[in-house]
Amino acid sequence: MKDIGNFLKERREARGISLIEVEKDLKIRKKYLQALEEGNVNAIPGKTYLIGYLRNYSKYLGINEENINQIIQTYNNLEKKKSGLKKTKEENIYLKTKDRSIFAKKRFFFPIKYVYLTSFVLIIFIGLLLLSRSLKEAQNFPVPSPEIGNETGTNIEEKASDISALTEELIKSEAEAISAEHSTQDSILTKKLPILKLIASDKAWVKILSEDKTIFEGILFKDEEFFWETDQVLEIITEYPTKIKTYYDDESIEIGKGIIDNYLLKYNFNPTQNI
Numbered sequence: 146m147k148d149i150g151n152f153l154k155e156r157r158e159a160r161g162i163s164l165i166e167v168e169k170d171l172k173i174r175k176k177y178l179q180a181l182e183e184g185n186v187n188a189i190p191g192k193t194y195l196i197g198y199l200r201n202y203s204k205y206l207g208i209n210e211e212n213i214n215q216i217i218q219t220y221n222n223l224e225k226k227k228s229g230l231k232k233t234k235e236e237n238i239y240l241k242t243k244d245r246s247i248f249a250k251k252r253f254f255f256p257i258k259y260v261y262l263t264s265f266v267l268i269i270f271i272g273l274l275l276l277s278r279s280l281k282e283a284q285n286f287p288v289p290s291p292e293i294g295n296e297t298g299t300n301i302e303e304k305a306s307d308i309s310a311l312t313e314e315l316i317k318s319e320a321e322a323i324s325a326e327h328s329t330q331d332s333i334l335t336k337k338l339p340i341l342k343l344i345a346s347d348k349a350w351v352k353i354l355s356e357d358k359t360i361f362e363g364i365l366f367k368d369e370e371f372f373w374e375t376d377q378v379l380e381i382i383t384e385y386p387t388k389i390k391t392y393y394d395d396e397s398i399e400i401g402k403g404i405i406d407n408y409l410l411k412y413n414f415n416p417t418q419n420i
Contacts, residue, residue: 147184149199149216154182156206169327171205172320173198197316338374339394339416343381345369349388354380365389378415385410 157167168175177198180188189195196217203213343351345365352362355377365371383389385405391398393416403412 149219150182150184152216153202153206156208157182160206167202167205168323171201172316172323173201174319174323178202194316338376341373341375341379341414342392342395343371344390344392345388346390347388350384351389352382354382376416378413381412381414383410384408 157164164175164178167173167178171178177189177194180186181195181198181202186195189198199217200213203216208216343365345351345367347367349365350363351365351371353360353373355375360373360379361371381391381400381403383400385408387401387410389400391400391414393414398414400410400412400414403410405411
């Protein structure tokens with residue numbers, strides 16, 4: 146399953162798409178998408194969800210239907226192989242235990258009266274143990290859920306259809322919850338800060354600092370603009386005489402009143418003083 150996950154991850158990265166974007170578009174939680182890419186199928190709640198997510202994610206990445214069916218078949222084969230290995234391991238453990246038990250029987254001999262006495266005690270002990278376990282299971286016996294038993298093909302198909310419809314409803318509910326989360330995030334992001342705008346009247350070098358951290362440094366060509374949403378104190382450094390016009394929240398700022406050092410102009414921009 147890890148090979149399938151690596152294939153999906155490489156396909157996504159080749160298209161330059163983040164897991165956040167996939168979560169928002171497919172309405173599948175990021176942790177499940179990451180589990181698919183890492184081959185951690187135990188993190189996904191149930192085989193039905195896993196196959197549904199695997200198919201939707203593959204389609205989203207532009208994989209054709211034939212390859213998607215191959216991916217699903219590969220996953221099913223891996224599950225069968227895992228199940229077969231588990232069964233073989235259990236059979237080997239059983240055979241080893243059985244051989245050890247036979248060896249123990251051949252090795253130890255008891256007088257016949259001790260054999261009878263030991264058997265009697267063991268029968269009583271096992272009976273009490275089984276009785277105790279039966280009483281405990283009776284107290285915690287779960288309410289049986291309806292299962293698909295020996296029914297006709299039509300009934301099985303109808304119940305399978307009902308299960309599929311229920312799964313789609315659960316996935317739809319999950320998708321609506323994800324949409325609500327992203328809608329909330331988008332509404333928060335819409336509350337934008339005022340914009341600091343720089344427009345070059347000619348080719349000019351500009352550097353902008355915030356608490357000694359470089360926000361921007363580079364060349365602005367004629368009529369090129371630079372935008373930055375901020376409410377922080379900034380230091381604007383450029384060539385002197387200045388070749389840029391500066392605006393904050395569409396209000397003009399006269400940065401020419403800054404400190405001139407050789408051929409550099411340094412202007413301390415404070416939003417609270419420029420609003």
